[in-house]
Amino acid sequence: MDHVPVLADEALQWLDPQPDGVYVDATAGAGGHARRIAERLGPAGRLIAIDCDPAAIEMVRERLRGFGHVTVVQGNYGELPAHLDTLGIGNVDGVLIDAGISSVQLDAPERGFSFQAEGGLDMRMNPAEGLPANAFLAGSSDREIFAFLREYGDVRPARRLARAIGRAARAGELRTTTDLVRCVQDALGVHHRVPEEARTVFQAIRIAVNNEFAHLRGGVEQAIDRLRPGGRFVGIAFHSGEDRIIKDVLRRASRPGERRRPDGRVIERTPPRVRLLTRKPVHAGPDEVARNPRAQSACLRAAERLGAEEE
Numbered sequence: 001m002d003h004v005p006v007l008a009d010e011a012l013q014w015l016d017p018q019p020d021g022v023y024v025d026a027t028a029g030a031g032g033h034a035r036r037i038a039e040r041l042g043p044a045g046r047l048i049a050i051d052c053d054p055a056a057i058e059m060v061r062e063r064l065r066g067f068g069h070v071t072v073v074q075g076n077y078g079e080l081p082a083h084l085d086t087l088g089i090g091n092v093d094g095v096l097i098d099a100g101i102s103s104v105q106l107d108a109p110e111r112g113f114s115f116q117a118e119g120g121l122d123m124r125m126n127p128a129e130g131l132p133a134n135a136f137l138a139g140s141s142d143r144e145i146f147a148f149l150r151e152y153g154d155v156r157p158a159r160r161l162a163r164a165i166g167r168a169a170r171a172g173e174l175r176t177t178t179d180l181v182r183c184v185q186d187a188l189g190v191h192h193r194v195p196e197e198a199r200t201v202f203q204a205i206r207i208a209v210n211n212e213f214a215h216l217r218g219g220v221e222q223a224i225d226r227l228r229p230g231g232r233f234v235g236i237a238f239h240s241g242e243d244r245i246i247k248d249v250l251r252r253a254s255r256p257g258e259r260r261r262p263d264g265r266v267i268e269r270t271p272p273r274v275r276l277l278t279r280k281p282v283h284a285g286p287d288e289v290a291r292n293p294r295a296q297s298a299c300l301r302a303a304e305r306l307g308a309e310e311e
């Protein structure tokens with residue numbers, strides 16, 4: 001299935017790519033947003049398209065074939081400075097993070113992301129890194145599982161589900177997505193349908209397996225650090241947990257800060273680093289939601305890096 005980029009017009013409007021600018025699409029996915037950015041660039045412009053998923057990288061290369069000014073990098077955007085340093089790039093004019101999972105990943109049953117299709121319980125965005133979900137769960141305590149079910153999926157009843165999932169994982173009973181769905185059904189005593197909790201359990205485990213929130217927080221912070229004055233950051237989130245992180249990092253960067261000594265005395269006051277361009281999150285309009293239901297939950301925030309004299 002072809003991935004349809006979400007909030008693409010709005011992302012382009014806020015990123016505002018200039019023909020000779022340097023841009024980073026930190027979550028290139030199937031290359032939808034990346035292509036739209038690449039089309040705006042002239043010969044002196046440059047796009048760095050990053051994704052941690054090797055399958056996504058193949059797709060981006062294909063979709064951006066023929067654009068000479070695009071560099072495709074397989075890597076984690078949580079290591080953005082290292083990727084830019086390797087390419088000899090200093091500060092950039094814009095960074096886009098379209099967080100989370102792509103519909104291409106969700107629609108590949110063998111990746112194990114979907115509770116609606118049978119596949120091995122893997123869920124790694126980069127299959128060469130970390131543990132597949134079943135091994136990750138088998139190595140986690142019930143308390144750890146409880147904590148991420150609550151934090152990453154707002155799952156309830158988290159304690160009961162954590163106990164059931166932990167026990168099944170350690171017994172080697174969670175080989176497939178169907179096993180996990182059945183475990184959720186048994187724990188809730190719901191057998192005639194797949195309960196809504198299955199969706200939030202899958203979301204929470206996926207976020208934990210890929211350590212997504214830590215990378216997102218670090219990625220937004222690093223993106224701000226590597227923007228030139230006037231450079232733009234655009235973030236797209238698909239649920240409240242992701243949006244909270246983007247909002248929090250941008251809000252903090254938009255306020256004056258302080259550096260304190262261990263005894264609490266302020267050593268230095270630091271000026272705001274960004275100006276918020278969107279006070280409220282931007283949502284997809286009804287036409288886009290009708291065309292692409294996935295857009296329903298998306299929300300976008302944008303900020304502009306301040307220059308030294310404005311800081």
Ligand SMILES: C[S@@+](CC[C@H](N)C(=O)[O-])C[C@H]1O[C@@H](n2cnc3c(N)ncnc32)[C@H](O)[C@@H]1O
Nearest residue numbers: 005027029030031032033052053076077098102
């Ligand atoms: C919502 S999709 C992006 C879709 C893309 N904007 C498009 O138009 O096709 C998110 C992508 O980000 C990637 N991703 C998630 N976390 C990442 C991370 N920490 N570093 C790099 N890529 C990441 C996923 O592999 C996925 O392909």
